Amino acid sequence: MPADDVHLGESWSLSPDSRRPLPELIEQKLRELIIGKTFKEGDRLPTEPVLADKLDVARSSLRTALQRLQLQGIVEVRRGLGWYVRRSDLAAVDEHLEGKLAARQFSPTDLLETRISLETTAAALAAIRAGDGELDELAKLSRRYQRATVEDTQEVLDSDEEFHLALVRASHNELLVQMYQALVPGLRDCKRHAQPSREVHNRSANDHEQVVWFLRRRDPDGVKSTLATHLLGLYNDLATDVSHDRATLNTFVGHDEPMWQQTERRR
Template sequence: MDDESWALSPDTRKPLPELIEDKLRQLIESGRFQAGDRLPTEPELAQRLAVARSSLRTALQRLQLQGIVEVMRGRGWYVRSTHVGERDETPLVLDGRISDSDLLEVRIALEATAASLAAVRADDGEIDEIAKRAKDHQTASSDDVEELLRTDEEFHAAVVKASHNELLEQLYRSLVPKLRGYRRNSYGTAELHNRSATEHDQVAWFLKRRDEGGARVSMTTHLLGLYNDLANRSDVPPDERATLNTYSYDEADEPRWHKS
């Protein structure tokens, strides 16, 4: 393969992972790689694109969220779908006026359901993959925002995929890009990173035990931290704020929304 076909766009307005994503989408759309084809290894891709592997992994993870590529444990990255135009980064059209708080409320509902379904439907390999993604996020450097975002998104995407609900997965994929900017800015301290990593572990713990209720509540609790942080911002009108009641998990307990 000639080097020129792997050259990235010179568009300096886009972050590097987005330029890599665009190039890989272009290669797939052009027919260079077909559905079911194994992509070159990460080191080889990084060399051909002349980029760092961290930026490459971020681009691959974004394509994974769109359903274009998938990773198979111990085997590498594969093309899942060549319908690049149909699997846009936002497969469902969302009104640009939708607020971050609205998006997060829907995300809580989707991922809580996904976690409970995953506890019932996921196979052992998928549960192990979720635990691995939780570990990757835990060991990511607190100073590397892009790595924190990538490993966090990979964990949540693995839980949603394990729900085995295609529509739920499409809805989730429509939300992720809309929230990426805010989530990137939410990483700020080692304490926040440690809290996030601990809560990922809690979700994985309940999933491993096939505890549907525990998985649902632990995922809700995890996402509630991000939601409450957003709700406390000055640009969210007080009369539009809501929160969840404080609760501890048992057989009868469920989170309930109320005005803050």
Template sequence: MDDEGWSLSPDTRKPLPELIEDKLRQLIESGRFTAGKRLPTEPELAQRLGVARSSLRTALQRLQIQGVVEVMRGRGWYVRSTDTAERDEGFVLGNRVREADLIEVRIALEATAASLAASRADEGEIDEIAKRAKDHQTASNDDKEELLRTDEEFHAAVIRASHNELLEQLYRTLVPKLRVLRRNSYGTAELHNRSASEHNQVAWFLKRHDDGGARVSMITHLLGLYNDLANQTGMPADERAALGTYVSDSEEDEPRWHSR
């Protein structure tokens, strides 16, 4: 490989993984890497870009969530699609979409995905979801990029386990706009613990193939973010969605209903 075209954007407003993501997307769009082609190894990519492998892996995982690349165990990263324009935030979604509207659509998609995953996911996929939940739970509360990455990976794993390609494509259009909102939602250990506990509850229902429980626990989880946003923006109470929630004293207890 030559070194031409590997320099990252000097935009200091974006975190490093997003700059790497932008560059890899640009390389794919330019035709340097075509659909089905294997990407260079992670050490090679990190050297070419002049970045740490941890930041590179985060960028690759974000592109995986968006369906641009995929990883084949033991073989490496491959380009899944060069049609990256459709996966950009400008596709379908306008720049003036209200954050509350965005979350409401996310709730609809992910609730359906969780229900379908409970019926369709195999044991390997369910184990993967549980692993992603654990990764988010153990992520450092001081590292917002790690919290964002592990949160995105958990939700993307549930979406994939729905085995609904159209639902997955629709979800990908939300990811870029959700990223800023997600990152800004982190800030306290309490919020992180709540998020991690609710991820575990979703995984609990999926493991038992309980489609109703998986659906409602996902809705409950996302309503926490929705209500946090509503409180911050002063949304009138009569405009907010509402639902009872599952709570659990520990990961092993069976969740029970609890009203807000």
């Protein structure tokens, strides 16, 4: 069908559930349109400006929703062409890892422990592989996070997320990037309910600067240890699954890599 034929007879109103983040409501509506065969497998979706206009939402929220659907294998982006429906059999989506991640079928503890493993490995690779332009971009994103005020929760979340995603991309390992991106929606939901204090924000900003410092010095051990310590703070705040034994990290630089250690079980 023509990409901008948006079926004017269809209902484009979002669910009125104000308790759910806007990208989730957009995702739900796009799912409904695919299930209802407004958009069929292989169809090219309307452009982002057209979709955002029909749904009456910001393009940033629309893009987040499309990325969630992409992680589930429902849509795909083709460079220079736009977004396409990849799969219309949505009943089978949750059988796949991407669907489970996007549907938040893993605990915050599982997500955060996996994130630490993936991101510290990516950071060590970035210390070796990142180009000067990528390091400049990371420094710019670090300053953006530092300038964000704790009262502007959305900017804190966005600038932090962009910094860490850019760090993983600087590893030049596409599989690590794809695996990390699959975690992002669940991680975003974890952090959305944690309002950082000014002290925590300042400490995180300093950690970001330290990460960039070690990257510029091409020090994989230093950046890996610094990042593990940084992420452990989030883990301690947000890991809530009491079925797991409590764990912590030994980030002493003398070790080849940060090592998990068992601590007391959380009550």
